[in-house]
Amino acid sequence: MARLKVTVKAEKLPLQKPFRISGYVFDAFEVVLVTLSDGEYRGRGEGGGVYYLGDNASAMLKVLDNAVTLIAEYPSREELRHMLPPGGARNAVDCALWELEAARIGIPVWRLAGKSAPRPLRTTFTIGADEPGAMGETARCYTQASNIKIKLTGELDLDLARVEAVRAARPDVWIGVDGNQGFQEKELDALIAGLQAQRVALLEQPLARGREADLDGLRSPIPIAGDESILSLDDVEGAVGRFDVINIKLDKCGGLTEGLMMAQEARRLGLQVMVGNMGGSSLAMAPSFVLGQECDVVDLDGPIFLARDRHPGVAYSGGKIWAGAEVWGGAST
Structure with a gap:
């Protein structure tokens, strides 16, 4: 199987106004966008990390940078679970793999997951x-x-x-x-x-x-x-x-x-x-x-x-x- 092209980009998504919770105030969501392409189809995933664990954009980028060669080998989603730790980086790649696989097969993700047609x-x-x-x-x-x-x-x-x-x-x-x-x-x-x-x-x-x-x-x-x-x-x-x-x-x-x-x-x-x-x-x-x-x-x-x-x-x-x-x-x- 051909190697995947792996594209990783950090983005800052500004909020309309500051958002306060216990111990934190946010004015933007910092996310990482992962795109996987086999040359014909693509899959995308967005990871936002886990702020209270220090899993921020820079941490996610580091995880992805260290794993990009392995990700390009097109691992299965189960292999990915053992390749990367839980967190925003793995979320972005996992979701990209779901969308890529669904596109390659020609069915929506919900059907790939064995679920019924979605409802609001x-x-x-x-x-x-x-x-x-x-x-x-x-x-x-x-x-x-x-x-x-x-x-x-x-x-x-x-x-x-x-x-x-x-x-x-x-x-x-x-x-x-x-x-x-x-x-x-x-x-x-x-x-x-x-x-x-x-x-x-x-x-x-x-x-x-x-x-x-x-x-x-x-x-x-x-x-x-x-x-x-x-x-x-x-x-x-x-x-x-x-x-x-x-x-x-x-x-x-x-x-x-x-x-x-x-x-x-x-x-x-x-x-x-x-x-x-x-x-x-x-x-x-x-x-x-x-x-x-x-x-x-x-x-x-x-x-x-x-x-x-x-x-x-x-x-x-x-x-x-x-x-x-x-x-x-x-x-x-």
């Missing part, structure tokens, strides 16, 4: 941490949203005021909150009680990665999702008894190949499945859209924060996301 998915629309009044106003502006996710910062009283403001603005919506590792074990009872009072349906990653044992024995009426605690397939089994939901992000686990494996393992263990994103353009959302077809919670709103998305891009309508074959993974690519 109800997605969350995220509100970055801000003053309660400002967050309530953002919620009102999300007129099409039926699912809203609120970023918290670990400031208990302020965070509960934030949730109350959003609930007052949008009494009709499903609300989930994301602690982004900002809370302490001793705050959980008060946090959960306050969230329950506002009809919050999901609490994501309240405690720091490494503090998972602090959740042992916790009886929460609100399902708890593991995000930073659940990076890859190796972490899924350890979620049992501590988390009710695992949040799969392709940048964390290293691509759609492992993401699908994680979803299957989670189901086997009786866990619910969520698909999320580390930010990025429509090219990053589209592979996750394939995974999202079998998820209980979908959080694929990254492009709505961009000053400018790629074209063609995913479509948001009626609170749902649609990623057509023209965005990524189509048979005609």
